[in-house]
Amino acid sequence: MAYSEKVIDHYNNPRNMGSLPKDDKSVGTGIVGAPECGDVMKLQIKVENDRIVDAKFKTFGCGSAIASSSLATEWLKGRTVDEAYKIKNTDIVQELNLPPVKIHCSVLAEDAIKAALEDYKKKAAPGAAQGERAVAQAK
Amino acid sequence: MKFPIFMDNHSTTPMDPRVLEAMLPYFIEKFGNAASRNHQLGWEAEEAVENARKQIAKLINCDAKEIVFTSGATESDNLALKGVVEMYKEKGDHVITCMTEHRAVLDTCKALEKRGIKVTYLPVAKDGLVSPDDVRKAITDKTILISIMMANNEIGVIHPVAEIGKIAKEKGILFHCDATQAVGKIPVDVEALKVDLMSFTAHKIYGPKGVGALYVRKKGPRVRLVPQIDGGGHERGMRSGTLPVPLIVGFGKACELCQQEMPTESKRIAAMRDRLQVQIMENLDECYLNGHQTQRLPHNLNISFAYVEGEALLMGVKEIALSSGSACTSATLEPSYVLRALGVGSDLAHSSIRFGLGRFTTEEEVDYTAKRMVEAVKRLREMSPLYEMAKEGIDLKSVQWAVH
Numbered sequence: 001m002a003y004s005e006k007v008i009d010h011y012n013n014p015r016n017m018g019s020l021p022k023d024d025k026s027v028g029t030g031i032v033g034a035p036e037c038g039d040v041m042k043l044q045i046k047v048e049n050d051r052i053v054d055a056k057f058k059t060f061g062c063g064s065a066i067a068s069s070s071l072a073t074e075w076l077k078g079r080t081v082d083e084a085y086k087i088k089n090t091d092i093v094q095e096l097n098l099p100p101v102k103i104h105c106s107v108l109a110e111d112a113i114k115a116a117l118e119d120y121k122k123k124a125a126p127g128a129a130q131g132e133r134a135v136a137q138a139k
Numbered sequence: 140m141k142f143p144i145f146m147d148n149h150s151t152t153p154m155d156p157r158v159l160e161a162m163l164p165y166f167i168e169k170f171g172n173a174a175s176r177n178h179q180l181g182w183e184a185e186e187a188v189e190n191a192r193k194q195i196a197k198l199i200n201c202d203a204k205e206i207v208f209t210s211g212a213t214e215s216d217n218l219a220l221k222g223v224v225e226m227y228k229e230k231g232d233h234v235i236t237c238m239t240e241h242r243a244v245l246d247t248c249k250a251l252e253k254r255g256i257k258v259t260y261l262p263v264a265k266d267g268l269v270s271p272d273d274v275r276k277a278i279t280d281k282t283i284l285i286s287i288m289m290a291n292n293e294i295g296v297i298h299p300v301a302e303i304g305k306i307a308k309e310k311g312i313l314f315h316c317d318a319t320q321a322v323g324k325i326p327v328d329v330e331a332l333k334v335d336l337m338s339f340t341a342h343k344i345y346g347p348k349g350v351g352a353l354y355v356r357k358k359g360p361r362v363r364l365v366p367q368i369d370g371g372g373h374e375r376g377m378r379s380g381t382l383p384v385p386l387i388v389g390f391g392k393a394c395e396l397c398q399q400e401m402p403t404e405s406k407r408i409a410a411m412r413d414r415l416q417v418q419i420m421e422n423l424d425e426c427y428l429n430g431h432q433t434q435r436l437p438h439n440l441n442i443s444f445a446y447v448e449g450e451a452l453l454m455g456v457k458e459i460a461l462s463s464g465s466a467c468t469s470a471t472l473e474p475s476y477v478l479r480a481l482g483v484g485s486d487l488a489h490s491s492i493r494f495g496l497g498r499f500t501t502e503e504e505v506d507y508t509a510k511r512m513v514e515a516v517k518r519l520r521e522m523s524p525l526y527e528m529a530k531e532g533i534d535l536k537s538v539q540w541a542v543h
Contacts, residue, residue, distance in 0.1 A: 003454070008454075011451070011454055011455075014522060017521075017522055019527065031524065032541055033540070033541070034540030034541065035484075035485070035486035035489075035525060035535060035540065036484070036485035036486055036489075036540070037485070038448055038465060038474065038485070038486075038489035039448065040524055040525055040540070041524070042524035042527075058522055058523060058524040058527060059522060059523070059524065060446060060447065060448055060522075060523045060524055060525045060526075061448050061451060062448055062450040062451050062454075062465070063450065063451050063454040065448075065451075066451060066522065
């Protein structure tokens with residue numbers, strides 16, 4: 001399959017690849033997908049005064065999955081939490097020219113954004129117990 | 140070094156220039172129809188076809204008259220399975236095959252099931268091999284055909300075909316073998332293997348695309364088939380249609396070259412394959428060889444690289460032509476059914492890469508491929524949340540994933 005130039009660029013030069021300290025109260029972590037399905041995305045945001053000041057990703061998946069999560073971190077930085085909720089998978093599809101067979105990569109990225117935001121909100125909520133996270137937990 | 144490097148010789152092979160040279164006169168000068176019995180052009184075309192038939196027959200140790208030309212191995216598989224089932228339907232309605240067969244056999248079996256035929260799909264062991272004992276146990280008094288491939292196209296394992304042939308003979312059941320990946324690469328002798336029908340094709344052995352053959356046994360027993368293409372009664376009535384003379388000449392030449400060069404070529408390629416395996420596995424942890432360690436084709440290597448996804452890996456080494464068992468490279472979004480049948484987890488099936496070396500592979504290309512694979516895997520593991528979790532000591536199997 002031929003990839004769009006933007007997918008190739010994100011694959012070759014991933015933006016914001018890495019991890020943030022997940023126990024930090026200002027950090028929200030979302031892990032979505034499953035190894036059996038061939039893609040797992042970890043997306044993290046660091047929030048200060050309701051604004052996302054940093055975002056990081058790590059992705060196990062195809063080039064389009066890597067590009068979708070890399071792009072998501074770019075778009076998240078600088079947004080408020082509420083603005084971040086407005087990122088839609090269709091925007092990612094359009095920006096990266098994803099073919100129909102790769103749309104699920106963008107859906108996964110949107111899910112990862114939501115999961116990270118929810119995790120942050122849970123941790124930031126008054127009375128939230130430190131260290132209790134909605135990260136994929138060991139059984 | 141010339142790019143892209145071709146490490147996908149299971150999918151197809153480049154033509155050997157000597158094959159092309161043999162074919163060229165048969166396009167413009169000697170363009171006759173091999174079925175034209177009344178002029179010079181027809182005679183010379185027929186002679187060329189019969190010469191090729193002999194070259195092909197010699198490679199698999201059969202009589203030239205037992206070779207039926209087709210458009211390729213897929214057609215050969217269709218003709219063998221459908222042709223036998225239709226011809227012998229009075230005798231029974233049961234076919235035995237195995238779960239890791241090529242789609243040309245599996246999909247044909249599915250089509251037969253729609254016609255009311257019962258098909259047993261035998262499982263394979265962790266090493267990818269089908270057990271002759273399982274074949275024996277699956278036989279009923281309604282079994283009319285056993286179809287087991289010689290060597291698997293993904294993991295290269297070589298099935299115990301001679302043992303299965305012996306069982307089939309003992310029980311008086313016809314035995315078809317899809318030997319597409321094996322012919323020309325390892326010795327294949329229809330007498331020693333006791334096969335009754337065998338599919339193979341030219342383009343996997345440095346010949347042209349568009350021509351294949353079905354070996355159909357003439358004696359002990361004489362196998363009969365209902366033709367799937369009707370017409371002028373070519374090929375002993377089993378497959379009508381004007382013979383593609385240049386392709387057949389190329390097929391013959393390709394077989395002749397394989398026969399001459401196999402003893403030295405298979406050793407040389409196996410040594411390079413081993414070198415590739417060592418260079419990759421010595422420099423990376425958590426790589427797993429798929430399929431039996433030694434009972435495999437000399438040019439095949441199939442490795443799963445844990446924590447990285449196959450398609451992403453191919454993207455990282457795009458100057459090398461390779462194939463992956465990842466779902467993303469298939470139309471179905473399911474990872475390789477062959478690896479799944481071996482009990483390889485979906486996660487590792489998504490992470491598998493198939494290397495297929497060939498006649499024109501060089502040591503320089505092997506070393507380059509190994510180096511690039513190691514680099515790409517390391518880079519993607521840095522990017523992989525799974526690798527990070529594994530390094531933190533989290534057992535990925537115990538994590539509750541949101542399967543989507």
